Amino acid sequence: MVEFSVRPDIDAAAGKLASSFGAKREIESLPEVLAEGETVELLAAGLYGKGNGLLVMTDRRLVFYFRGRFGQKVEDFPYGRISSVQWTAGMLMGTLTVFTSGNRAEIRQVPKDQGKALADQLRQRVARTGEPPADVPDAGSARDVASRLRTLDELRAADAITDEEHRDRRARILDSL
Structure with missing residues (x-):
């Protein structure tokens, strides 16, 4: 496990990763893609499209971040737009599928433990986002x-x-x- 000195919330989330293989650059430059005051809750490595990058669950959104030598890709999924989350696990790796307003994003090759934890927490977050305020009956x-x-x-x-x-x-x- 690699130690990082980026920011306390990012360091804590990175410390939970069994391996940061394929995501070290993304972890180190993560503050560049976060909004001011946005905090990181969970991280997971994964493959999205043609890039091996980092899944970042923050207090505001889910982000897939890939930073290559010649460019970067950032795709975010605000919690209010996520309709459902699917986790499919194999022996060591799994696939996280995020459904948003008619679209579907598949993040493959996510380590099983990281993916399950992220999927579970993401489902809870999405469920809370869709709930009406407690004082207003739906x-x-x-x-x-x-x-x-x-x-x-x-x-x-x-x-x-x-x-x-x-x-x-x-x-x-x-x-x-």
């Missing part, structure tokens, strides 16, 4: 409540529950909002 929730109230009314009309049970259950449903 439309699905409102439809669910309306459906439950309709069912409750039908049960009362069919004499399956008493008026008192109807009032109690209705109050509980409305309190859940």
Whole structure:
């Protein structure tokens, strides 16, 4: 394992890599592609297109970064645009597939341990990004409540529950909002 002295967040993420083979240049120049205040959470090496580079999970986005001798490639995937993440593992390596608004990016040859950890954390991040704020009920929730109230009314009309049970259950449903 190689020690880096780039920045504390980058050094910590790089320290978790079993090997930085094929990504040393990218790790050392990573601050060039990050926005001010953006912090690195996880790193993984991988092959995307024709370049062997670095997958970077930050607090804002997922980035694939390749720095060659004559140029560089940076492709970023903001969390709000990622619709799903797929991880397929082989014996030692795997493939991380990121789906975004009709597009699909396959990052191959990702070491199994790094890829699984990144895929799991990325799924959690994407799930949190898609959640509505806690204090605002979403439309699905409102439809669910309306459906439950309709069912409750039908049960009362069919004499399956008493008026008192109807009032109690209705109050509980409305309190859940």
